[in-house]
Every structure is written in C-alpha cells, then in structure tokens.
Amino acid sequence: MEREYQIKKRVTDPGESRSGIDYKAELNEQQYAAVSSDPGASLVIAGAGSGKTRALTYRVAYLLDQGVEARNILLLTFTNKASKEMIERVTELVPGDISDLWGGTFHSIGNRILRRHADELGFNRSFSILDRDDQKALLKPIVKNAAADVKNKRFPKPDLLLSIFSLVLNTQESLEDVLHYRYEYLQEWEHEIKKIYETYIRKKKETNSMDFDDLLVLTLELLKKDEDILELYQRKFKYVLVDEYQDTNMVQCEIVDLLVGKSKNLMVVGDDAQSIYSWRGADMENILHFHMRYPSAETYKIETNYRSQPEILELSNAAIAANTEQIEKKLTASRKGGEMVPALLALADPRAQADFVAQRVQELVDGGIEEEEIAVLYRAHYQSMEIQMEFTSRLIPFQITSGLRFFEQAHVKDVSSYIRFVVNGRDEISFKRMALMLPGVGDASADKLWRSWLKSDVGSSDKVPQSFSATLLDLKVPAKAKSHWEQMCYTLDELVISGGDEGVFAAPADMIYSIIEGVYEDYMQSAFDNYENRKQDIGQLQTYATQYTDVMEFLAQLSLMSNVDGDPSQKKQKKEEQKGVTLSSIHQAKGLEWKVVFIVWLADGMFPNGKILESEDNKMLEEERRLFYVALTRAKDQLYLSYPMMNPRSYSGEVFQNPSRFLDDFPAELVDEWKVNGW
DNA sequence: GTTCGTTGCCTTTTT
DNA sequence: GGCAACGAAC
Numbered sequence: 276m277e278r279e280y281q282i283k284k285r286v287t288d289p290g291e292s293r294s295g296i297d298y299k300a301e302l303n304e305q306q307y308a309a310v311s312s313d314p315g316a317s318l319v320i321a322g323a324g325s326g327k328t329r330a331l332t333y334r335v336a337y338l339l340d341q342g343v344e345a346r347n348i349l350l351l352t353f354t355n356k357a358s359k360e361m362i363e364r365v366t367e368l369v370p371g372d373i374s375d376l377w378g379g380t381f382h383s384i385g386n387r388i389l390r391r392h393a394d395e396l397g398f399n400r401s402f403s404i405l406d407r408d409d410q411k412a413l414l415k416p417i418v419k420n421a422a423a424d425v426k427n428k429r430f431p432k433p434d435l436l437l438s439i440f441s442l443v444l445n446t447q448e449s450l451e452d453v454l455h456y457r458y459e460y461l462q463e464w465e466h467e468i469k470k471i472y473e474t475y476i477r478k479k480k481e482t483n484s485m486d487f488d489d490l491l492v493l494t495l496e497l498l499k500k501d502e503d504i505l506e507l508y509q510r511k512f513k514y515v516l517v518d519e520y521q522d523t524n525m526v527q528c529e530i531v532d533l534l535v536g537k538s539k540n541l542m543v544v545g546d547d548a549q550s551i552y553s554w555r556g557a558d559m560e561n562i563l564h565f566h567m568r569y570p571s572a573e574t575y576k577i578e579t580n581y582r583s584q585p586e587i588l589e590l591s592n593a594a595i596a597a598n599t600e601q602i603e604k605k606l607t608a609s610r611k612g613g614e615m616v617p618a619l620l621a622l623a624d625p626r627a628q629a630d631f632v633a634q635r636v637q638e639l640v641d642g643g644i645e646e647e648e649i650a651v652l653y654r655a656h657y658q659s660m661e662i663q664m665e666f667t668s669r670l671i672p673f674q675i676t677s678g679l680r681f682f683e684q685a686h687v688k689d690v691s692s693y694i695r696f697v698v699n700g701r702d703e704i705s706f707k708r709m710a711l712m713l714p715g716v717g718d719a720s721a722d723k724l725w726r727s728w729l730k731s732d733v734g735s736s737d738k739v740p741q742s743f744s745a746t747l748l749d750l751k752v753p754a755k756a757k758s759h760w761e762q763m764c765y766t767l768d769e770l771v772i773s774g775g776d777e778g779v780f781a782a783p784a785d786m787i788y789s790i791i792e793g794v795y796e797d798y799m800q801s802a803f804d805n806y807e808n809r810k811q812d813i814g815q816l817q818t819y820a821t822q823y824t825d826v827m828e829f830l831a832q833l834s835l836m837s838n839v840d841g842d843p844s845q846k847k848q849k850k851e852e853q854k855g856v857t858l859s860s861i862h863q864a865k866g867l868e869w870k871v872v873f874i875v876w877l878a879d880g881m882f883p884n885g886k887i888l889e890s891e892d893n894k895m896l897e898e899e900r901r902l903f904y905v906a907l908t909r910a911k912d913q914l915y916l917s918y919p920m921m922n923p924r925s926y927s928g929e930v931f932q933n934p935s936r937f938l939d940d941f942p943a944e945l946v947d948e949w950k951v952n953g954w
Numbered sequence: 955g956t957t958c959g960t961t962g963c964c965t966t967t968t969t
Numbered sequence: 970g971g972c973a974a975c976g977a978a979c
Contacts, residue, residue, distance in 0.1 A: 353969085380969065381969080406969095407968090432973090487968090487969050488969090490969085491969090551967075552968080554966080555967085555968065654967075656966085656967090715955090715956075716956090718955090719955055720956095753956095860966085860967065860968095861967080862967045862968070863968085884966060885965095886966075887966090902967080
C-alpha cells in the first residue's frame with residue numbers, strides 16, 4: 276500500500292531570526308542592503324577594505340535564517356583560503372550544522388562534480404590531476420615527436436605552449452584566434468602547434484588525467500551536454516554566491532550561469548578595481564556587463580573603507596583614478612588619520628633598498644609593532660632575493676609565499692607518484708616518474724616499461740589490481756635496476772589490500788609509510804644533499820594524510836591546494852601564529868591586510884613589468900595599475916613605497932632605472948619623500 | 955642508453 | 970645568476 280507523506284517546511288517567523296543576529300546593528304547601511312536583498316540576481320560592488328567577506332558571510336547566515344537549507348547553497352571563491360575562512364565565519368555565526376554547504380574554489384567544485392560523472396566524458400572517476408610540472412612532462416615528448424620545425428630554436432617552449440593552450444580553454448577562443456591576436460609572432464607555427472595541441476588533448480584522455488583547466492572546461496562541457504545532470508545540480512543549488520567575481524573567466528562565468536538556471540538566485544561580489552587575473556583568462560566584462568545577462572539584477576555598492584588611514588586611501592584612490600575602465604564608486608575612509616603620510620624613497624640600488632626595509636622593520640618592531648603585522652610586497656618573486664638575504668643576516672624572522680608550493684616540491688611529488696599510479700593505472704606520468712628514480716633507467720627504458728605495462732592484462736584493465744608484482748616483475752629491466760625494481764613492485768603491492776575480485780586501497784597515511792620504508796628513504800639519501808629536510812617534509816605529508824581515509828580525495832587535495840592556502844604545515848604554523856614578517860607577491864597578498872606595508876621595486880620595467888611596457892597594450896597597463904592599487908590598499912596604518920635607482924644585475928643592460936610611472940599618477944603632496952643618506 | 959659537463963638562454967603574476 | 974638543451978664520454 277502506498278501512502279502520500281510530505282515533510283513540511285518549517286515556517287520561521289520573519290521577525291525572529293534563528294541565529295539571533297541583529298543584522299541592522301552589525302552591518303552598515305550599504306552592507307545591510309546587500310545582505311538582506313531579496314532572492315534573485317544581485318551584483319555587489321565592494322571596494323577594498325569595505326568588509327566584502329563580512330557581507331558575504333552574513334549573506335549566507337541570512338539565507339540560513341530565512342530557512343534556506345545549507346545543502347542548497349553553493350559558495351564559490353577564488354582561493355581555498357578564502358573559502359575556508361568564510362565557512363569558518365559562517366559556522367561561528369549560525370547555530371546549525373552547515374557541513375552540507377558546498378563551498379570552495381571553482382576548481383575544487385569542478386573536481387567534486389567530475390568525480391561523480393567522469394565516465395560521461397570518457398574519463399574514469401579515478402582520474403589524476405596534472406599540475407604544471409606534470410603537464411610539461413606530458414607535453415615534452417609530444418613536442419619532440421612532432422614533425423618538422425620544432426627543432427628550430429625559436430619554436431615555443433613547452434611552458435609557453437601550455438600557457439597558450441590554457442588561454443584557449445579559459446577564454447573559449449579558438450587556438451587560431453589566440454595565436455592571431457595574442458601571439459602574432461608564433462603564427463608561422465600555427466599548423467605544428469595545432470597538431471601538438473590535439474595530441475596533448477588525446478594524451479590526457481589516454482592517461483586518464485585532467486589539468487587544472489579541464490576541471491573547469493570539462494565541468495562546463497558536462498553541464499552543457501547532459502540535461503539531467505544539469506538539472507540535478509540546478510535543483511540542488513538554489514542559491515549561488517560568487518566571491519571575487521571580477522576575476523572569473525568565460526568558463527567560470529558560464530558554469531555559474533548554467534547552475535543558476537531559471538531560479539536566478541545569484542549574488543556576485545567583486546571589485547572591478549581589483550581585477551588582476553586577465554592573463555589567466557579573467558574577463559572584467561563579466562562584472563562590468565553583469566546586468567546585460569541579468570537585466571533584473573539589483574546593484575549594491577559598499578563604499579566605506581574600514582581598513583586604511585585616510586592618507587593611504589586617498590593615495591590609493593588617486594592612483595587608480597588614472598584608469599579609464601571602471602565602475603564609478605567613491606571609497607571613503609571611516610578611520611581617523613594623522614598617524615603618517617605614506618613614504619616615498621629612492622634608494623641607490625637593490626641592496627640599499629633591502630637595507631632600508633630591514634632597518635625600518637627593526638625600528639618598527641622595537642617600537643612595539645609585531646612582525647606579523649608587517650608585509651613586504653613585490654611584483655615578482657625574484658624581486659624578494661635581496662630582502663630575504665638581508666632579513667636572514669639580521670635575524671629578522673620572515674615567512675615567504677614562494678613560487679614553489681609545498682606539494683610541488685620534487686620529493687613530495689615523488690612520493691605521491693606511487694599512490695597516483697596505484698589509483699590510476701593509466702597515469703603514464705606517475706609511472707615514469709617512479710621508473711626514473713631507479714638507477715640505470717632513463718627516458719628510454721621508462722618508456723619501454725610503460726608500454727609493456729599497458730600491454731599486460733592488468734595494465735589494460737581499469738580494475739584495481741590485487742597485485743602489481745605479479746605483472747610488473749615479469750617485465751625486463753636493466754641489470755643495474757633489478758633489485759630496486761623488485762623492491763618497488765613489492766612496495767606497490769603493499770598499497771593495495773586484496774579484497775574480492777578487485778583490490779582495495781590502503782589508507783593514504785599507511786601508503787606513505789610503505790613508500791618511505793619500502794623504497795623512498797633509500798632513494799632520498801642517495802639523491803638529495805639536504806636529505807634531512809626533505810625527510811621532514813615527507814613526515815609532514817604523512818601526518819597531513821592521516822586526516823583522509825579516501826585516497827582519491829587525498830590526492831585531489833594535494834593537487835588543488837596551494838602552499839599559501841593551507842599546506843600541511845599550517846597546523847604547526849598556527850601554533851606559532853604565522854611567525855614573522857610576510858614577504859609576498861602582490862597577487863598572493865590579495866584579500867589580506869597588514870598594519871605596515873612596504874612596496875618595493877617601484878621602477879619602470881620592474882613594476883609595471885617590462886614586457887607589458889614593451890607591448891604598449893593599454894589594457895594590460897591598466898591591469899598593472901590595478902595590481903598597484905591592490906598593493907596600496909593592503910596597508911592599514913603605514914605605507915612605504917621604494918625603488919632602487921640602479922640595478923646592476925639587470926640583464927637588459929639598462930643599469931639606471933626610472934621611477935615607476937605609477938608614481939606620477941598621484942599629486943606629489945600625497946606622499947612624503949624621504950631622503951636617504953643625501954640622495 | 956645514461957650521465958655528466960658545458961654553453962647559451964631568459965626571468966610575471968596562479969588554480 | 971639559474972636552468973634547459975645539447976654534445977661528449979662511460
């Protein structure tokens with residue numbers, strides 16, 4: 276017998292909120308308007324330091340208070356760090372459990388969706404994720420084998436090719452157009468590049484691997500292709516919120532539009548003045564023309580800056596005013612001024628600049644400012660060299676958001692290659708990485724081994740094998756490698772627990788243990804001079820892995836999480852409260868703030884970047900200026916702008932440098948010029 | 955086929 | 970000044 280039964284939605288009294296938050300009291304008028312806006316589409320333009328994150332987190336709380344269920348909310352952010360922070364803050368705000376809320380970066384949400392439906396796209400659910408290094412490893416042999424002219428010295432390097440491919444995917448332009456409009460000087464190779472591109476795509480499929488761009492592009496493809504799946508997610512995500520909307524690209528924008536569907540309950544938050552990712556395909560048009568896609572959208576502006584001294588804000592506003600393309604808004608300071616006028620310093624050379632920064636930092640610290648409240652920002656990582664050296668010799672503690680991420684270090688990738696291969700038997704890159712660690716095995720032998728593996732019954736099946744050694748031990752390896760090879764095979768066996776007709780994966784942390792004991796410790800000792808440090812890193816990786824029971828989730832996390840966002844050492848760092856002065860690229864400093872900020876290398880050709888000046892592309896120069904704006908608006912109390920007048924190491928031969936043209940964009944009286952040692 | 959040493963090249967920003 | 974690509978010897 277059937278019986279109709281309905282679960283009724285609990286009705287909440289509109290006057291009383293479940294969390295007990297007094298929204299009107301805790302938010303300013305503009306914030307409140309945005310947070311309490313009606314369902315439907317809304318565009319929130321939130322200036323630097325205006326409490327953007329606050330608005331977004333309160334919006335989520337507000338929705339929950341309105342009776343919206345957590346599992347019906349999707350919160351898209353730009354970095355893992357931002358998503359973590361927001362979810363933590365929402366958890367503090369509302370009483371209920373919000374673990375059902377989907378929050379994360381576009382890439383991680385894409386990964387989550389693709390893991391469920393990869394087979395629809397010709398992939399297996401255990402697909403590997405390729406980082407830049409893996410991509411290069413995959414692409415290199417393709418370029419080598421490509422016909423004709425690739426031997427030519429001027430033929431683009433794999434790195435450049437990958438950037439081009441990435442742009443193609445992220446802008447959804449054709450390869451021909453990208454070459455034509457952005458890389459005119461490469462057009463003569465169009466035919467070869469196209470062939471390489473096609474082979475690269477095919478190879479990714481063959482090896483059951485996706486690169487970062489695929490996580491977006493294939494998600495979009497899936498949603499476009501399969502109406503049922505699209506509907507499933509449209510029904511699930513009744514409310515979609517997007518942070519840093521000014522930095523979304525075509526693909527991300529389309530994904531959002533599709534997911535939002537007919538309900539159109541979408542809130543996007545951003546600041547066009549802080550759009551700094553166009554080189555990654557980000558398109559400011561998305562935010563500038565939001566109302567064209569959502570004609571009924573309400574626009575909210577949040578224009579009170581709580582962060583900076585008025586002197587700093589005034590300077591920032593003046594600096595960005597030189598840009599033509601922007602949404603009109605006027606940021607006003609809520610803070611009182613008078614502490615300090617921003618300083619401008621011309622130093623003799625990079626060493627003198629480092630000297631100045633270090634000495635000033637010491638004075639500030641002696642004056643009672645904590646090191647954690649100070650940051651040194653620069654355009655490119657290599658510009659931090661002299662400062663690192665100076666800080667080190669003066670024993671000033673610092674933490675650096677370096678170019679290399681924790682998970683991208685060779686030894687971490689070595690260890691994970693064993694796991695990746697076991698999980699995804701078609702992962703050629705990982706297999707070869709393992710093989711190349713054996714003595715006497717080079718590219719050629721690795722390739723041979725790989726092909727024999729593929730031909731074997733086990734290797735050609737998508738099932739998880741119960742034993743690797745049963746197949747791999749039969750393969751021919753160079754005599755030198757024999758004993759190591761056997762050891763490796765038995766180690767791989769340990770990563771799988773034999774179950775019914777298919778193997779079952781061991782826990783990630785146990786896998787790492789087996790790998791260290793079985794093969795990697797020996798290898799590490801022979802291959803690296805700083806063996807001890809690396810061993811510690813691997814130990815950290817192992818500790819980190821204990822949080823995970825699902826290997827695939829663990830691997831995805833390794834690929835998607837960057838160092839800055841939250842590497843495994845973060846727990847340790849938290850104990851020490853992120854010790855030291857921060858050295859960071861401006862891109863990575865986005866969304867953060869410090870009491871004291873130094874911006875260094877403000878010389879033409881360094882910042883703005885020389886390549887951009889050469890290109891004479893005004894759009895790119897404007898983006899560069901926005902980057903400068905982002906840097907300026909990180910400062911709360913004190914701001915120091917400096918540049919070296921000479922750069923002896925400049926490889927362009929230009930030893931003397933001009934001050935950055937951005938310094939001409941504001942009236943001179945907005946800064947104090949500090950004269951150092953009579954210069 | 956692999957490894958090691960030399961030359962010559964080029965330096966942005968990241969999920 | 971670092972790394973990739975190339976060429977020469979094991």
